[in-house]
Amino acid sequence: MGDNHDQAESREPIGEDETLKATLKELAETREEIRRAREEAVQAWLDSMPLVNKLEKLQSNLSRTTNKLELVNIAVASLESLLESTDRSIKYKQEEEAKSKVSIEEMRKEVDRARMEPKKRLQGSTTRYVGGLRKRPRRRIGESRHLRSEEGGGGEQSEGFGTI
Structure with a gap:
C-alpha cells in the first residue's frame, strides 16, 4: 500500500502541474x-x-435648416398677408377710380349741356354767358360792329360775341 500511496502522491503534483500549466495557457489565451x-x-x-x-454636423445643419425654414414660413405668411391687403387696396382704389371717372363724365355732360343751353337761347344775341354769368361783349373805344365789317379789318368777329 505504501508503494501505491507514494505513486499517488507523486502523480498528484505532476497532475496538478499539468492542470496548472493548462489553466495558465488557457488564461493566457483568454487574455x-x-x-x-x-x-x-x-x-x-x-x-x-x-x-x-x-x-453631429448633419444634425446641426438639419437644426439650422429647420430654423431657417420656420423663418421663411413666417416671412411667406407675412408676405401673403401683405399681398392680400395690397390686392384689396388696389381693388378698392380701382373702384374709387371708376366711380370718379363716372362722376367726372357726368359733370362734363352737365357742363356741356349748360354750355349748349345759353347758346341755343341766345343765338343772335350780343350777350354771352361765361361761367354762368351774363357778360356783354367787349368793344374797343370808338369801334362798333357795323364799322368793322364795312372796313374789313380790326379783327375777327364771331356770331354775336364781338371781337376775338
Missing part, C-alpha cells in the same frame, strides 16, 4: 482574446468617430 477584442473595440470606436462627427 490575448480580451486584448484583441479591446483593440478591435477601440479601433471600431476610432473608425466610428468620423461618422459620429459627421452625424
Whole structure:
C-alpha cells in the first residue's frame, strides 16, 4: 500500500502541474482574446468617430435648416398677408377710380349741356354767358360792329360775341 500511496502522491503534483500549466495557457489565451477584442473595440470606436462627427454636423445643419425654414414660413405668411391687403387696396382704389371717372363724365355732360343751353337761347344775341354769368361783349373805344365789317379789318368777329 505504501508503494501505491507514494505513486499517488507523486502523480498528484505532476497532475496538478499539468492542470496548472493548462489553466495558465488557457488564461493566457483568454487574455490575448480580451486584448484583441479591446483593440478591435477601440479601433471600431476610432473608425466610428468620423461618422459620429459627421452625424453631429448633419444634425446641426438639419437644426439650422429647420430654423431657417420656420423663418421663411413666417416671412411667406407675412408676405401673403401683405399681398392680400395690397390686392384689396388696389381693388378698392380701382373702384374709387371708376366711380370718379363716372362722376367726372357726368359733370362734363352737365357742363356741356349748360354750355349748349345759353347758346341755343341766345343765338343772335350780343350777350354771352361765361361761367354762368351774363357778360356783354367787349368793344374797343370808338369801334362798333357795323364799322368793322364795312372796313374789313380790326379783327375777327364771331356770331354775336364781338371781337376775338
